[in-house]
Amino acid sequence: ALEKKVVKSRVGEKVSLPCCHEIPSSESLHKYRVYWQKNVTDVVLAYSEGNMIFRHERYQNRTEMDLWNLTLWISPVEILDNGSYQCVVQRNSVVVCDKTIILIVTADFSKPNIMAEVSADSCESTEMVITCSSHGGFPKPKISGALNNMSVEWNASWVSMSNLSPYNVTGKLMLNVTKDVNVTCSVEYDGFAKSTSLLLKKTNNCIVPPVPPPYNVITASIIIVITFILAITLAARYLPRHVCSHCCKRQDSVGVKESMKAPVSSKGTAETSSV
Template sequence: MKMGCLPVPASWPLKRWLGLGLVVFHCITLGCAQEKKVAKSKVGEKVGLPCCYKIPNSESLQNYRVYWQVNVTDVVLAYSGGEKIHEHSRYVNRTKLDLKNLTLWIYGVEILDRGPYQCIVQSLQSSPDKPGSHLLCGEPVTLFVTADFSEPNIERKITASSCESTEMVVRCSSHGGFPKPRIYGVLNNVSVVLNTTWESESSLSPYNVTGTLWLNVTKDINFTCFVEYDDFVMSTSLLLAKANDCIISTALPSYNVITASSIIIITFLLAIILAAKYLPRHACSRCSKNQESADEDVKEIMNPPKSSKVTCEMSSL
């Protein structure tokens, strides 16, 4: 059932319709003039929305008409003469009215439950100065609903490294929370701005958030990521360590140097092989020639000369 302020049976007489018009007028006037109260809850919890009127101990709910409405147009729960006369389909089995202080209890709070509520109380008892039903209060209260974000997760990816510094991309992400959060980082107690992206099916759906930071790290540094939503803050810290490995580039020798070195090595090896093969033969041949000449000399010395023999023979004659 949707109405400006109050649902009423179609069979009400004109006098009551006029009275209802006054109630609506007072309802809107009071809602604008009075300071709004605030109630907060998390998704899945229960919350009590306080009403602006409390029934005296000497009386009962039978003497009153009580309406709880949301967003001005939707009646959440309505009682008249001590009996429930209306309950919104989205709040069935999730609401309960305190019969004394008229607090509206909402169980299993959802994100869609957030918004402005208003408690409207009418007295059904007439008096000489106030004939018929009359408005007692119509005070508003705003419900804020939050959903906890997951603990922020920090990941880093090294993109380049040298002896002097390490370049890296740092990402911080969190999901499943409400309302739309603020995400930021702190590097050694200095706040830094992150490149932020949000994902959500609608403005009344949980959010996923990611913050990205590009860094050139010259020394180890502590990074803390904060996710802030409503009055709540979640945080995670990670030590961003500079890479210890130094990459020293060594230039490869040119093609000409490699070729020349190869030729020298091959030539040297061939020289060694040839020397090992031919030098022993040459030495042996020279030794054999020397030996032959020595043997001939010995033979000449051992044999007497022929001329001496002829001379002896002639002398004997």
């Protein structure tokens, strides 16, 4: 079985892919043929009798090979470099070794951007559409999140020109917010992660109107008010007549008394004068 080794690198870095043979100090590269190829069919670099006889145009000015341990160096690494590489060494037309190396390339995603859009609002709750997006990374990521440290599942979608192109990822979440809540969005790719958090506040803190009193309370209150008004009306009509008639009776009695006293007074005067 062919020996396989996994090498990881990020876009823009310099990476080394080790071969399976080292030229002895007593020999030179002139006795060997060395082939570095990608995905079996594409030759990256080839040496024969100590001289480079081929280099793929996509690797121009980005590759070099160590002339003793036959390590292939690639710099700067690109997303398209992701894949399987094979180092084949021949001596006198006999295969000395054949080794496969898997190069896994990653490109950092942007920091996730969280946006919240209110779709409906009321005193009790606020309905929001939460969108989390990140772009420019590789390989295809996974998007995850949490609400107040409780895991949630995003409805995710990805956009990429090809399987060896940067990815843009967008996740959506429908929330019914009844109180302030902290939402976290994480984009994970090949052991790396980028995260962002956002505090969502319930927007409408309106005052709930007071509950009206029961029907029987309203009815009793109306009866009391009507009774009070009738009492005032009757009192206003009755009291003036009663007071007036009482005053008239008092005036009549006073007049009678005065008329009775007058003759007595005149009689006394007459008696005095006769004496």
